[in-house]
Amino acid sequence: MPQLNLSDFYTLLPAFVLTGWASMLLVLDLFIPRGSKGLTAFLAAVGLGLTLGITLVQAGSSSLGFNGMVVLDGFSVFLNALLLVSGLLGIALAYGYVRRMGLERGEYYTLMLFSVVGMMLMVQAADLIVVFIALELLSIPLYVLAAFNNRSPESEEAGLKYFLLGAFSTGFVVYGIALVFGAAGSTSLYGIVAAAASGAPTLLLSIGAALILVGFGFKVAAVPFHMWTPDVYQGAPTAVTAFMSSGAKIAGFAALLRVFAVAFPSLTADLTPVLAALAALTMIVGNLIAVSQNNIKRLLAYSSIAHAGYILMAFVPYGNPQVMPVSVAAGLFYLVAYAVTNFGAWGVVIALEKEDGKGLEISDYAGLFWKNRPLAIAMTIFLLSLIGFPPTIGMVGKFYLFRAVIDGGFVWLAIVGVLTSLVSAYYYLRVVVTMFMQEGEPQAASEFWLNFTWGLTALVTVIVSFVPQLLFEWASNAVLRLF
Amino acid sequence: MVPTNFYITLSAILFATGAMGVLVRRNPLIIFMSVELMLNAANLAFVAFASQHGSLDGQIFVFFVMTVAAAEVAVGLALIVQIFKSKHSINVDEVNSLKG
Numbered sequence: 001m002p003q004l005n006l007s008d009f010y011t012l013l014p015a016f017v018l019t020g021w022a023s024m025l026l027v028l029d030l031f032i033p034r035g036s037k038g039l040t041a042f043l044a045a046v047g048l049g050l051t052l053g054i055t056l057v058q059a060g061s062s063s064l065g066f067n068g069m070v071v072l073d074g075f076s077v078f079l080n081a082l083l084l085v086s087g088l089l090g091i092a093l094a095y096g097y098v099r100r101m102g103l104e105r106g107e108y109y110t111l112m113l114f115s116v117v118g119m120m121l122m123v124q125a126a127d128l129i130v131v132f133i134a135l136e137l138l139s140i141p142l143y144v145l146a147a148f149n150n151r152s153p154e155s156e157e158a159g160l161k162y163f164l165l166g167a168f169s170t171g172f173v174v175y176g177i178a179l180v181f182g183a184a185g186s187t188s189l190y191g192i193v194a195a196a197a198s199g200a201p202t203l204l205l206s207i208g209a210a211l212i213l214v215g216f217g218f219k220v221a222a223v224p225f226h227m228w229t230p231d232v233y234q235g236a237p238t239a240v241t242a243f244m245s246s247g248a249k250i251a252g253f254a255a256l257l258r259v260f261a262v263a264f265p266s267l268t269a270d271l272t273p274v275l276a277a278l279a280a281l282t283m284i285v286g287n288l289i290a291v292s293q294n295n296i297k298r299l300l301a302y303s304s305i306a307h308a309g310y311i312l313m314a315f316v317p318y319g320n321p322q323v324m325p326v327s328v329a330a331g332l333f334y335l336v337a338y339a340v341t342n343f344g345a346w347g348v349v350i351a352l353e354k355e356d357g358k359g360l361e362i363s364d365y366a367g368l369f370w371k372n373r374p375l376a377i378a379m380t381i382f383l384l385s386l387i388g389f390p391p392t393i394g395m396v397g398k399f400y401l402f403r404a405v406i407d408g409g410f411v412w413l414a415i416v417g418v419l420t421s422l423v424s425a426y427y428y429l430r431v432v433v434t435m436f437m438q439e440g441e442p443q444a445a446s447e448f449w450l451n452f453t454w455g456l457t458a459l460v461t462v463i464v465s466f467v468p469q470l471l472f473e474w475a476s477n478a479v480l481r482l483f
Numbered sequence: 484m485v486p487t488n489f490y491i492t493l494s495a496i497l498f499a500t501g502a503m504g505v506l507v508r509r510n511p512l513i514i515f516m517s518v519e520l521m522l523n524a525a526n527l528a529f530v531a532f533a534s535q536h537g538s539l540d541g542q543i544f545v546f547f548v549m550t551v552a553a554a555e556v557a558v559g560l561a562l563i564v565q566i567f568k569s570k571h572s573i574n575v576d577e578v579n580s581l582k583g
Contacts, residue, residue, distance in 0.1 A: 009516075129544055136551045143558050147565065156566050157578050163559050164514055164575075168505050171521030174548055175498050178525040178541075182491070182532035187540050231581040 001291050002067050002429045011065030011072040014055045015120050021047035022113035029106030033114030037104045038443050041095050045088055048456060052084040071126040078478035079123040079254050085249060087116040089343045089453055091473055092242035097239040097350050097446030103149055110142040112243065119251035119305060128177045128187040131255055135173060136282035138251055139166050142244050146236040158235025167244035169218030176211030179204050190264040206270050212259065220251040222278050222312060223285040226305045233301035238353055239385060241356045245304045246339040253311055253335065259479055261318050268319025276413055282309030283420040289426045296349055296360050299427060303386055306424060307338050313401055313417060319407025332475040337397035338399040344457030345382040351444045362431055366440030375444050376435045378458040383428040385461050396468040490531035497524035511563050511573050537561050
């Protein structure tokens with residue numbers, strides 16, 4: 001009979017603490033009067049901060065817990081910290097937004113905390129059962145959050161679409177796991193790799209892996225599984241979109257990387273071309289469709305699809321043991337760069353959004369520079385970072401990514417990446433030109449936490465680009481536990 | 484004893500039926516039933532493989548899938564009811580204010 005001891009609980013301590021905190025907050029919120037839900041936001045942020053502290057204490061340890069169901073390693077600590085910071089930024093963005101839009105309800109913050117727990121569990125999962133549970137735990141609160149504005153038909157529609165396609169993709173993941181289990185006789189990632197080495201049926205394993213890839217492709221919005229993304233990102237309340245476009249993507253990529261690198265290194269020959277094709281397709285389609293968008297939320301949605309393609313590039317050389325550590329580090333660096341820039345850009349969108357979905361067309365940004373210089377300059381920094389233009393963190397991230405892909409022998413993929421970045425410059429710069437060169441009377445909301453968020457992320461975007469070594473070293477130390 | 488292959492073939496047919504249902508049906512309730520069919524196809528495969536391997540992991544997974552599916556239903560039906568209240572229709576072709 002397997003025994004549990006304290007070290008098992010230590011591996012999952014951040015998730016335990018946050019789950020307990022969120023459950024407590026759910027009850028406590030009942031006693032917080034309607035007008036002062038800011039207190040709930042504050043308590044949720046305290047919970048995230050506490051968990052972040054525990055996560056940072058865990059840095060440097062590496063262990064398996066619960067009979068190999070979950071794993072604690074440098075990779076999980078790095079991503080858990082990033083997810084918790086994303087949660088904090090998500091609350092900072094939501095704090096004023098939900099009040100202004102008349103959506104202020106305590107469940108918002110509790111649901112966010114539960115979703116973060118799911119993401120953290122996903123990063124630590126070492127067994128496909130846990131991957132599945134974590135996937136649902138992160139998704140179900142997001143379905144509710146997407147439909148949170150129940151007075152707006154668009155928000156409801158976004159919730160329904162996200163829900164139906166999310167459930168559909170779950171079906172693929174579960175069936176893929178079933179086939180992998182059939183081939184390997186185990187759902188543990190370490191058990192699968194052992195079974196594959198001792199002659200498990202490769203065909204069944206490959207089909208299973210491909211179905212899992214399809215399911216996660218939906219989650220991270222890779223082409224051709226991206227159809228839901230623009231609608232959901234546009235319809236959902238903007239603060240939710242900001243959170244889910246970063247958090248869900250980080251968690252999805254983390255699980256994808258761990259599952260493929262740990263469990264399926266034997267399938268490299270079959271899966272690498274598929275991943276390369278997915279990455280190239282995602283970059284091309286995402287960037288090309290973004291060109292014709294006039295709504296800033298849809299524009300950023302297609303931009304997030306395109307960035308899923310760039311991050312996927314880091315996965316392409318996953319089976320090559322020489323390149324893998326560098327490409328994983330480049331992928332992690334890019335996830336940080338994307339999360340920071342993305343939160344900033346959505347923060348600016350939130351500042352300019354009016355009630356009933358007004359203020360979201362690119363033309364509404366006309367003349368922003370002359371009305372509100374700091375905001376326009378911050379937006380310019382974020383857009384330059386999304387293009388990959390110096391001096392921003394996005395440029396450094398793309399540099400590391402392209403270098404890793406070229407080291408892995410995929411020069412054509414790097415060329416596709418550079419060319420699509422050039423295309424993306426067109427539509428991002430269109431927004432910049434509108435802000436600086438056209439006349440208009442945009443009114444931006446000025447709320448302390450909102451200004452704090454876009455100000456801080458703009459500073460980080462620029463400053464880290466001058467000292468990228470530090471962050472890249474952290475990312476390089478965030479290694480996967482492979483056995 | 485029925486060979487495992489038969490079960491897997493049946494589960495593949497069920498899964499394909501479910502996936503087709505999601506793609507062609509226009510009523511969210513039916514789409515949702517099709518998703519359940521996909522999940523149950525996976526459950527069938529899990530149980531068949533579990534008995535083939537003599538390992539309980541697959542059967543335990545089935546319990547997790549059933550539980551999670553129930554949680555999904557709770558959220559999904561709530562969303563559908565909410566949409567029906569505001570639109571008096573749940574046909575997905577009429578829920579189309581977002582496009583471009």
